[in-house]
Amino acid sequence: MFKPQIKIPATYMRGGTSKGVFFRLDDLPAEAQQPGAARDAILLRVIGSPDPYGKHTDGMGGATSSTSKTVILSKSQQADHDVDYLFGQVAIDKPFIDWSGNCGNLTSAVGSFAVSAGLVPADRIPENGTVVVRIWQVNIQKTIIAHVPITNGEVQETGDFELDGVTFPAAEVPIEFLDPADGEGAMFPTGNVVDELEVPGVGVFPATLINAGIPTIFVNAADIGYSGTELQGAINEDPKALAMFETIRAYGAVKMGLIKDIAEAESRQHTPKVAFVAAPASYSASSGKVVEANDIDLNVRALSMGKLHHAMMGTAAVAIGTAAAIPGTLVNLAAGGGERTAVTFGHPSGTLRVGAEAALVDGEWIVKKALMSRSARVLMEGWVRVPGDCF
The missing domain is CATH 3.10.310.10 (Diaminopimelate Epimerase; Chain A, domain 1)
Incomplete structure (x- = not known):
């Protein structure tokens, strides 16, 4: 007897030139709320990996590195931050999720999701203007600041900001990567610029x-x-x-x-x-x-x-x-x-x-922050379904 499918609340979002499936941590099945085999198995099935055909026909992935992405968000455990952001890069043809780095493109969607999902205190969100969302990037243990536009108390997604690599214009989301040297060591690990x-x-x-x-x-x-x-x-x-x-x-x-x-x-x-x-x-x-x-x-x-x-x-x-x-x-x-x-x-x-x-x-180069603008929007929201015996 095969177990029926289960459904998990999820949001499918584009951020910059990437897109991925976003989850709130506490919406995942209990077994997947901690790092480990169950979490990886569920996310692999959501995306449709591993796929020897390289198409992701049976999942939400797009069979490219830019579209085989998963994001798990929760209220931040860090002081002076709004949201903890964990990123998983899903391999296409292997049963593997790489948790070793960040996705800068999807960062622009994290701030928008955090506002819409109630992870940012309501009293910080203006009726019209910009809300500063303080993101803790869990993979690399760094702070990222997203400036999310707000109209009538809600995230403004439409606009005229054009980003090469994205077909349609949308609202601009400026991003600041604070102290961007990666969490694994010195900015120049060999001590040399070349x-x-x-x-x-x-x-x-x-x-x-x-x-x-x-x-x-x-x-x-x-x-x-x-x-x-x-x-x-x-x-x-x-x-x-x-x-x-x-x-x-x-x-x-x-x-x-x-x-x-x-x-x-x-x-x-x-x-x-x-x-x-x-x-x-x-x-x-x-x-x-x-x-x-x-x-x-x-x-x-x-x-x-x-x-x-x-x-x-x-x-x-x-x-x-x-x-x-x-x-x-x-x-x-x-x-x-x-x-x-x-x-x-x-x-x-x-x-x-x-x-x-x-x-x-x-005698050492220090970079306090790097800045760029991206855009983001919700593509679909509701539930994703996976077989109940996939994890």
């Missing part, structure tokens, strides 16, 4: 290894045979290229101290990220829009969960803004070098502007 990275079968080339927003390995596009203007097909349809990037990621992760052996990289797919940078150059984005070289400071392409991202991960954008603000990093040099508080970079879907405030303190 290192020589030796990758067997690929070569020896400079790399900037940074923990900011999310651990990221930056390399020069030209050093690995690219121009920096590539779209998804140039990378994702080339198995040799994907294997090369995964090898770079594994050896970079070891050098960053995130793993001890390259074999561990397979069980840590979400972090670190790999990105390649180049000086400004014109190209046609995936939408057909022409990005002019004089409209950007540099080009950046980044991989997420083994594939070139269709736009830019929010956390990687934080890493880009942070690295750009620090003289001598590969990101800073690609943008022309010198001191800068913001950059506009080209990505496969268009452009994005991100800012950061950096200072040299006792």
Whole structure:
């Protein structure tokens, strides 16, 4: 006898260029309210993973790294915070959820959800204006501030803010990532803004290894045979290229101290990220829009969960803004070098502007916050259903 399906309250939301299934912690079955196998099993089934067909036909996932995401929210246990935000990146073809990092794009939806779900005290929400939502990012133990627009006492989702990589305009949600150096250690784990990275079968080339927003390995596009203007097909349809990037990621992760052996990289797919940078150059984005070289400071392409991202991960954008603000990093040099508080970079879907405030303190670079704007909206709300024997 097969158990019937159970239903779990859930909200399907877009945040930035990602979308995911959002849950309140206390709405999950009791077995899934704590980390562990039951929680992972339920969330895998919600998304539809593992799927050997790579389609997520039998789940809520979209079969890309940007759309295979889950979020668990609860009233914050931290002083001076409103909501605790836990993010799970669901693998598509493996029974695996990576809890090692944040999703910066979905952060913009966290603030909106927190307001709508009653996680922000009513007396802090204006009838019209903006409410500051104080988010504790549980994965990386960092504070994020979302400025959520309010109209007639409710979250304002519609608007004219356009974000490349998102089809329709919506309301702007400014986000501040405070002290964005990743929770796992120093901003530059090797102590250098540029290192020589030796990758067997690929070569020896400079790399900037940074923990900011999310651990990221930056390399020069030209050093690995690219121009920096590539779209998804140039990378994702080339198995040799994907294997090369995964090898770079594994050896970079070891050098960053995130793993001890390259074999561990397979069980840590979400972090670190790999990105390649180049000086400004014109190209046609995936939408057909022409990005002019004089409209950007540099080009950046980044991989997420083994594939070139269709736009830019929010956390990687934080890493880009942070690295750009620090003289001598590969990101800073690609943008022309010198001191800068913001950059506009080209990505496969268009452009994005991100800012950061950096200072040299006792010989070490400190970034107090990184800033960017996103948008978010509810796509569907109600319940998701999963078989009662899936966990």
